[in-house]
Amino acid sequence: MKISAQNLSEKMGHFEKLCREQGVPLTVQRRAILESLALREDHPTADQVFEDVARRIPGLSRTTVYRVLETLVDMGVIHKASHLGSAARYDPNTERHHHLTCLSCHKVIDVEEGPVQRVQLPKAQARGFEILDYSVHFKGYCPDCLRKGRRASGTARA
Numbered sequence: 001m002k003i004s005a006q007n008l009s010e011k012m013g014h015f016e017k018l019c020r021e022q023g024v025p026l027t028v029q030r031r032a033i034l035e036s037l038a039l040r041e042d043h044p045t046a047d048q049v050f051e052d053v054a055r056r057i058p059g060l061s062r063t064t065v066y067r068v069l070e071t072l073v074d075m076g077v078i079h080k081a082s083h084l085g086s087a088a089r090y091d092p093n094t095e096r097h098h099h100l101t102c103l104s105c106h107k108v109i110d111v112e113e114g115p116v117q118r119v120q121l122p123k124a125q126a127r128g129f130e131i132l133d134y135s136v137h138f139k140g141y142c143p144d145c146l147r148k149g150r151r152a153s154g155t156a157r158a
């Protein structure tokens with residue numbers, strides 16, 4: 001979901017507060033990386049975040065971006081979504097929500113509010129298992145790729 005200017009400043013304000021509370025220095029890099037991520041709605045990989053931020057911070061290393069992203073995940077400011085067989089994606093939305101993934105261009109889109117938000121495990125299995133988190137992951141082809149007739153062009157075939 002696209003973030004508004006107000007949401008962005010709220011998110012940054014929340015982050016500044018967390019940094020103060022946890023004694024984490026609010027560096028230019030950390031701020032720029034979170035900002036870049038919050039403004040995107042395609043759930044970028046660490047490399048995509050690096051490309052974004054490197055334009056604004058000359059000399060920034062890829063390793064720094066990877067490290068900062070992990071710090072932000074540990075702080076609970078962003079989520080990391082790892083789906084089998086693809087690079088980890090970073091998500092500025094830390095509320096529970098679900099995703100659509102395009103198998104051709106690999107973009108990841110948030111699923112809007114709706115019945116899918118209320119997924120329940122069968123009672124028998126839920127018993128004795130403490131659920132901390134879950135997410136539903138739909139795979140397929142996005143409208144852009146279907147229009148271009150690009151089915152699965154990006155997936156590796158054996």
Ligand SMILES: [Zn+2]
Nearest residue numbers: 102105142145
């Ligand atoms: Zn696509």
Ligand SMILES: [Zn+2]
Nearest residue numbers: 091093097110
């Ligand atoms: Zn998401």
